Amino acid sequence: MTSPVPEPPDGNGKGAIGLRAVTKRYGAERVVDQVTLDIFPGEFFSLLGPSGSGKTTTLMMIAGFATVDEGAVTVDGRDIAGAPPQRRGFGMVFQNYAIFPHLNVFENVAFPLRARRLPAEQIRERVAWALGLVRLERFGDRFARQLSGGQQQRVAIARAIVFHPSVVLMDEPLGALDKNLRYEMQVEIKEIQTRLGMTVVYVTHDQEEAMNMSDRIAIMNRGRIEQVGPPAEIYERPANIFIGRFLGEANLVEGRVEDVADGVATLRVADDLTLRAHVCAGSAVGASASLFVRPERVALGTGAAGEGDLAVNRAVGQVRRISFLGNIVRYAVEIAPAALIIVDVQNTGSRRIAAGERVTVSWPVADSLVLVG
Amino acid sequence: MSQRMGDPALMILPAFALLGALFVVPLVWFFIGVLSEESPGDMIERGVAVLSSRAAVTALITTNWIALLVTGVTLLAGYPIAYYLAMSTGWRFAVVLFCIIVPYFTSVIVRTYSWMVLLGRNGLINQALRAAGLTDAPLPLLYNKFGILIGMSYVLMPYMILTLYAAMRGIDPSLIRAAHGLGASRAYAFWKVYFPLSLHGVVSGSLIVFILAIGFFITPALMGGPSDVMIAMLIERAVEITLDWPSAAFMSLLLLAATLLLYAIYYKVTDVRRMMGAAT
Numbered sequence: 065m066t067s068p069v070p071e072p073p074d075g076n077g078k079g080a081i082g083l084r085a086v087t088k089r090y091g092a093e094r095v096v097d098q099v100t101l102d103i104f105p106g107e108f109f110s111l112l113g114p115s116g117s118g119k120t121t122t123l124m125m126i127a128g129f130a131t132v133d134e135g136a137v138t139v140d141g142r143d144i145a146g147a148p149p150q151r152r153g154f155g156m157v158f159q160n161y162a163i164f165p166h167l168n169v170f171e172n173v174a175f176p177l178r179a180r181r182l183p184a185e186q187i188r189e190r191v192a193w194a195l196g197l198v199r200l201e202r203f204g205d206r207f208a209r210q211l212s213g214g215q216q217q218r219v220a221i222a223r224a225i226v227f228h229p230s231v232v233l234m235d236e237p238l239g240a241l242d243k244n245l246r247y248e249m250q251v252e253i254k255e256i257q258t259r260l261g262m263t264v265v266y267v268t269h270d271q272e273e274a275m276n277m278s279d280r281i282a283i284m285n286r287g288r289i290e291q292v293g294p295p296a297e298i299y300e301r302p303a304n305i306f307i308g309r310f311l312g313e314a315n316l317v318e319g320r321v322e323d324v325a326d327g328v329a330t331l332r333v334a335d336d337l338t339l340r341a342h343v344c345a346g347s348a349v350g351a352s353a354s355l356f357v358r359p360e361r362v363a364l365g366t367g368a369a370g371e372g373d374l375a376v377n378r379a380v381g382q383v384r385r386i387s388f389l390g391n392i393v394r395y396a397v398e399i400a401p402a403a404l405i406i407v408d409v410q411n412t413g414s415r416r417i418a419a420g421e422r423v424t425v426s427w428p429v430a431d432s433l434v435l436v437g
Numbered sequence: 438m439s440q441r442m443g444d445p446a447l448m449i450l451p452a453f454a455l456l457g458a459l460f461v462v463p464l465v466w467f468f469i470g471v472l473s474e475e476s477p478g479d480m481i482e483r484g485v486a487v488l489s490s491r492a493a494v495t496a497l498i499t500t501n502w503i504a505l506l507v508t509g510v511t512l513l514a515g516y517p518i519a520y521y522l523a524m525s526t527g528w529r530f531a532v533v534l535f536c537i538i539v540p541y542f543t544s545v546i547v548r549t550y551s552w553m554v555l556l557g558r559n560g561l562i563n564q565a566l567r568a569a570g571l572t573d574a575p576l577p578l579l580y581n582k583f584g585i586l587i588g589m590s591y592v593l594m595p596y597m598i599l600t601l602y603a604a605m606r607g608i609d610p611s612l613i614r615a616a617h618g619l620g621a622s623r624a625y626a627f628w629k630v631y632f633p634l635s636l637h638g639v640v641s642g643s644l645i646v647f648i649l650a651i652g653f654f655i656t657p658a659l660m661g662g663p664s665d666v667m668i669a670m671l672i673e674r675a676v677e678i679t680l681d682w683p684s685a686a687f688m689s690l691l692l693l694a695a696t697l698l699l700y701a702i703y704y705k706v707t708d709v710r711r712m713m714g715a716a717t
Contacts, residue, residue, distance in 0.1 A: 127618060129618070148617070149614075149617045150617045150619075150620050150621055150626075153620065154618070155619075156615065156618035158614070158615055159611075160609075160611060162611045162612050164612060164615075164616075164630055165612075166630075166633045166634055175616070175619055175621070175629070176619040176620045178629075179616075179619065179621040179625050180620055223619065224619070227620065233618075
């Protein structure tokens with residue numbers, strides 16, 4: 065049962081993964097529902113979603129640990145439905161590292177090579193190369209219990225790349241690490257992925273992690289893909305309210321669409337307040353919708369609300385809450401009954417506004433979107 | 438609360454008292470009472486005499502050989518069962534566990550006699566073989582080493598299975614998954630990951646079974662032949678028939694020492710396992 069060891073996937077265009085209307089059922093529930101995706105060779109692709117969204121199940125179907133109830137999974141165009149995990153030739157990094165406790169670091173990293181019956185000389189070379197890549201050259205004869213969490217994670221990564229797979233699957237690999245270490249490891253993983261040009265499919269529920277590392281992100285919710293795109297695009301132009309709320313901080317002000325003209329909708333938020341925003345998906349006049357704007361795009365002023373400029377939304381309100389977050393100060397401004405606008409202001413040391421003060425909030429219409437359900 | 442309940446150490450006191458009164462005291466009394474009548478020189482002489490007697494040497498060899506065979510049989514038969522148990526859940530798990538546990542709670546004598554019904558000259562197995570035309574004469578399944586092996590392996594099987602099962606339950610299933618994910622076939626993953634991780638259970642289970650087997654009495658006495666004398670039977674003979682109590686005491690002491698030594702090894706093995714388990 066030896067599978068060939070492919071050459072390093074450096075720009076050879078291998079490692080394309082396709083999912084065609086893939087469905088997984090547990091009983092009557094569709095945990096993954098008609099998921100179609102194209103993951104390109106050499107791409108860092110993240111599946112991001114809350115727990116129970118089906119992202120891990122999707123990864124397990126790609127890996128071969130979960131069967132596909134409907135649809136097809138392809139690698140470089142070949143359907144791999146029938147192949148067990150050990151025949152798929154992917155590198156894998158698991159949530160809990162899964163370092164073999166009875167083997168030392170060298171043997172752990174050598175494991176995929178020994179399973180493929182490589183000659184001893186080549187195994188020594190490859191393991192040394194992989195351990196060098198994760199900066200663990202000197203740790204070959206240690207055991208997992210003698211390593212820190214970050215080191216164990218690096219062993220798991222070395223073990224996943226040592227046989228030069230064109231695709232590496234990672235299931236929340238940094239979940240167990242503390243915040244600072246996690247960021248370091250993100251940088252390291254991204255660097256290795258870029259250097260080797262391999263495809264990485266990465267499952268996480270941490271939005272910052274996904275945004276930091278990914279070329280593209282697929283947002284999953286209740287078994288479905290909600291949106292696929294580069295991090296900036298998903299952040300700036302979420303397809304719906306769920307994504308807007310899930311990825312980063314977002315203002316979502318509820319209202320009713322009064323008018324749509326030239327791709328700009330006018331939203332009535334209160335009797336004396338309308339706001340304007342770009343129309344995303346067909347929001348009809350009369351429908352209820354939410355205006356979406358990121359807190360860092362909103363400006364805070366103490367002057368009266370100016371009139372006239374149609375390209376800018378303006379509203380007057382009272383500061384209800386102030387949160388000091390270090391680099392930013394977050395204000396919650398009530399611009400209409402039950403309508404709060406969160407404003408993030410860089411902490412530049414200028415005068416702070418006090419709770420209860422009346423202020424003006426404003427943001428460009430171009431920075432806001434009308435989102436539905 | 439803790440005032441009324443008292444020191445937790447007191448809780449174990451009744452058990453200690455029982456064990457002391459029924460086991461330690463009679464044992465010590467037996468050894469002192471029997472062996473103190475002799476001078477140290479006599480004792481050494483007796484020891485040499487006992488150890489160099491044909492009966493004792495044969496019994497020692499037989500005992501070790503049978504204990505070894507029983508350990509091997511229970512290990513080979515028990516490992517797959519324990520593996521199945523560790524892999525299954527729900528009613529399958531319950532049924533198999535029930536089948537292992539229930540005989541465990543049944544008297545050894547009852548179980549031994551039921552085997553004799555099965556294995557005897559006109560037992561069920563021989564009747565079936567003859568009815569099927571596979572044999573003309575009854576096979577000698579009882580009153581020999583084969584009979585002892587079957588009987589003892591059966592009685593000791595739960596110890597092996599449950600020890601192995603406990604070790605297997607401690608193996609993180611995600612490690613096997615990882616092995617497959619990294620390209621290992623089922624057989625490779627088993628021999629390179631699963632089996633090594635279950636090895637401490639193999640050692641513990643084998644030691645337990647071996648310890649229990651070297652002191653076995655009822656089953657070999659009932660199912661063995663005239664030449665299959667184990668050390669416990671020799672002791673019983675010395676006490677009951679030849680009334681040579683000093684020799685019986687000496688052999689008992691030997692058996693006890695061997696048991697304690699093996700137990701010390703067992704303790705060490707399980708302790709090492711705990712250390713490894715705690716750190717990973």
